[in-house]
Amino acid sequence: MGNVACRNTISKMHAEVEIPVKRDKQDTKELQEMSSKLQDTPHHMTNGYTQPQDTNVKSSTNSSKSLISRSSYTSVCSNGFCQLSEGFGCGRCRVQSEGEESNHECINTANRATLQLKDIISQLDRDQSLDQSQIKHKLLSVVDVLSSISQPINEGYSDSQLERLVEHEEVRAWLTSTFTKSESKTFHRERKPTFKAVVGTIMAGQYIGKMWEAHHVTYPTDVEEFLNDELSTWNCDIFRLELLTNMQPLKYIGHELFKRYGLNERFKISANTLDVFLTCVEKGYKLHDNPYHNSTHAADVTQTVHYFIETAGLKEWLSSVELLSLIFSAIIHDVEHTGKTNNFHIQSYSKLALCYNDYSVQENYHLYRAFCVLKEENHNILRSLTEEEFHEFRKLSVNMVLGTDMSKHFDQLKDVKKILASPNPWDQIKNDKKPKILSLLLHTADVSHPGKKWDLHEQWTMRLIEEFFRQGDREKELGLNCSPLCDRNLTAIPESQIGFSDVILSPLYDVCGDVLELATKMIAQDDSDGECVKCDLRVWNEYLNNNKKMWKLKCKSRATNETSSDIHDDKDKQEVKI
Numbered sequence: 032m033g034n035v036a037c038r039n040t041i042s043k044m045h046a047e048v049e050i051p052v053k054r055d056k057q058d059t060k061e062l063q064e065m066s067s068k069l070q071d072t073p074h075h076m077t078n079g080y081t082q083p084q085d086t087n088v089k090s091s092t093n094s095s096k097s098l099i100s101r102s103s104y105t106s107v108c109s110n111g112f113c114q115l116s117e118g119f120g121c122g123r124c125r126v127q128s129e130g131e132e133s134n135h136e137c138i139n140t141a142n143r144a145t146l147q148l149k150d151i152i153s154q155l156d157r158d159q160s161l162d163q164s165q166i167k168h169k170l171l172s173v174v175d176v177l178s179s180i181s182q183p184i185n186e187g188y189s190d191s192q193l194e195r196l197v198e199h200e201e202v203r204a205w206l207t208s209t210f211t212k213s214e215s216k217t218f219h220r221e222r223k224p225t226f227k228a229v230v231g232t233i234m235a236g237q238y239i240g241k242m243w244e245a246h247h248v249t250y251p252t253d254v255e256e257f258l259n260d261e262l263s264t265w266n267c268d269i270f271r272l273e274l275l276t277n278m279q280p281l282k283y284i285g286h287e288l289f290k291r292y293g294l295n296e297r298f299k300i301s302a303n304t305l306d307v308f309l310t311c312v313e314k315g316y317k318l319h320d321n322p323y324h325n326s327t328h329a330a331d332v333t334q335t336v337h338y339f340i341e342t343a344g345l346k347e348w349l350s351s352v353e354l355l356s357l358i359f360s361a362i363i364h365d366v367e368h369t370g371k372t373n374n375f376h377i378q379s380y381s382k383l384a385l386c387y388n389d390y391s392v393q394e395n396y397h398l399y400r401a402f403c404v405l406k407e408e409n410h411n412i413l414r415s416l417t418e419e420e421f422h423e424f425r426k427l428s429v430n431m432v433l434g435t436d437m438s439k440h441f442d443q444l445k446d447v448k449k450i451l452a453s454p455n456p457w458d459q460i461k462n463d464k465k466p467k468i469l470s471l472l473l474h475t476a477d478v479s480h481p482g483k484k485w486d487l488h489e490q491w492t493m494r495l496i497e498e499f500f501r502q503g504d505r506e507k508e509l510g511l512n513c514s515p516l517c518d519r520n521l522t523a524i525p526e527s528q529i530g531f532s533d534v535i536l537s538p539l540y541d542v543c544g545d546v547l548e549l550a551t552k553m554i555a556q557d558d559s560d561g562e563c564v565k566c567d568l569r570v571w572n573e574y575l576n577n578n579k580k581m582w583k584l585k586c587k588s589r590a591t592n593e594t595s596s597d598i599h600d601d602k603d604k605q606e607v608k609i
Contacts, residue, residue: 144173148234248286248302251275258287262334263341265570266484269331280330281316281362282309288337288358297351299415308410315367315400322501323494324368331491333361335476343547343568348554352420356427357469361476363401364432368393371502373436374514379506391436398432427466434470435477440535447471447542457553468546475543481528481536481578482571488578496524525585532579544569 147169272280316326376384387395480491503517547568
């Protein structure tokens, strides 16, 4: 009665686990080869796993019919998958020898484990993000199968000896479970490990190594030192990183920030997928060979956004989706920039202007290209987002990148000032005004170089002016009037920078400083254990004022040179008359 009750219980468990199995001709051939080699009674799965049972195998309704003699075998099993030899059954309906009860555990278990490994490596090849618990479950299942057909590493090893050889507890457990042999509850025969067992073990190790590589990236030593020393500073020398990375500063800053903010783990983004995405975006920045609007500018803006987040403690205030959207928007905000202003596109009736109806022409195009990249194979860093998260992410990203359109500058400033002047500004920001604050931060970072040290600011200015001059040259070719600051022969660079600082930057920096100070204070209050950040949140003021002085000196120097030149011209004219 006990045997019958046990058999009925196992049959019931099997009936609850239905695993559809699909096989092609190759799978059938492999099963035939395996069935011809296996001569021992198979071991049951352990560690709490339920033994899978093929639903095609019909259990006998009469317990007496479960005793099947060898004479009842046919040349091909009832399922038609593999040949039967005297003394052992096929992979799907394994039947034990005469006098033993029918045991419907089959090599289907081993085949299922193989399919699990194939599934893991297939997902890795497609750069799909894998859930760690799912990987662990599948690998443990495979380990159990391998352990049932493997020999011990060395039967002479005691637990203490193995502990001395291998320090890591989890590795010891894996070695023990994988390379030791579980004995059958019925009978046991000594046999050598099968070739498939050895190959399976080696492949499992390779898959684990590939999974590790898929989630980690290494930097050159000098790049790693730079990121550790300068990434969180206001005057980060992005031009030096440009040289250290062989013109790939955006890729390395992107990897580092995703790692520091835990975005890879939170959104299951593999290092391979992120690398492909960043490489493609950086390539897009190089499309038009712009002196200013290139990947180095994008890296500089992204680094400045990081400075705002870290200095003001905004990470504690932003959700994971908001943080991902902010970093993403900084990375792609000028991708495939044409090196021309929106006004140029509108005045020349370019395809982009016609496509976007003269509304934030370039900004709309940057967003279009960025989301096109995400749709390409192996580029999608957002695949693990829920539908709700994706809609929030896209809405925030569109809002922020469109906010970098300089024609929206004064409206943006007005909106944020209105929020700050309200009775409860922080409540408004927390409720529904956070997107406006994030847009302001990205907009400020986009024009932050005049607030940094002189050598950085001057180099950025000369790059931008050269890009303007190229546009002026093109406008002349098209018979258009040169846009402001775009004529090589007439543009006064120092005066233009002083005016830009006074009219645009100083008011913007003041409002941004107010926002950061308010956020720092309120975040500290919301966090009972938090402390208010003690640092200069308006670090740019000193550099902005100093840079204005430098431009004024250049104005005086140029005026002196022009006066001297006029005097010489007058003398030359008098000599000609004489």
